[in-house]
Amino acid sequence: MITIRPLEKSDTLDMADILNALIEEGSTTALTTKVTPDGLWQKAMEGGTKAAWHVAIDDSGLVQGFQWIAPYPSLPPDAADIATFARIGKTGMGIGSKLFEASKAKAKDLGYTWINPNIRSDNISGLRYYSSVGFYDYEKIEAYQLGYGRIVDKTLKRYDLL
Secondary structure, eight states: OOEEEEOOGGGHHHHHHHHHHHHHHOSSOSOOSOOOHHHHHHHHHHTGGGOEEEEEEOTTSOEEEEEEEEOOTTSOTTEEEEEEEEOTTOTTSSHHHHHHHHHHHHHHHTTOSEEEEEEETTOHHHHHHHHHTTOEEEEEEEEEEOTTSOEEEEEEEEEEOO
16 A cells, blocks of 8 residues: 655655665666755755655555655746656556645645656656656757766656646
């Protein structure tokens, strides 16, 4: 059973484990530098009252995935950026869909009118996930250079909250 709840500082150790495994694998995230629990907590706090972070917890209390919405400098003020991460081997189990229901409700409460994920175009599971919960493609960024030099395209998707 998966439970969705707002982020607590104690969750950041599991979250760092999830994200660092994805960074090390290198095929789904544009992030290239490993994170720390304190760094994740600081990032969560930077969004202030216009950000929301949710975690997906299993019966043992282990974080299996997490998602955030927050303002982003290249987006208008009525748009939230979103990012979603699931533990390797735990995709396709409904974790992302449950997280999105919580994030979508919070985005409306925060006054956002649409949500934007910025996804590597070679991240097939990420593209499939966002499409499955109702996002549509609206723009491409070509030849984006990752931190370690690799060039990828990125797909921008949109979910309208109105």
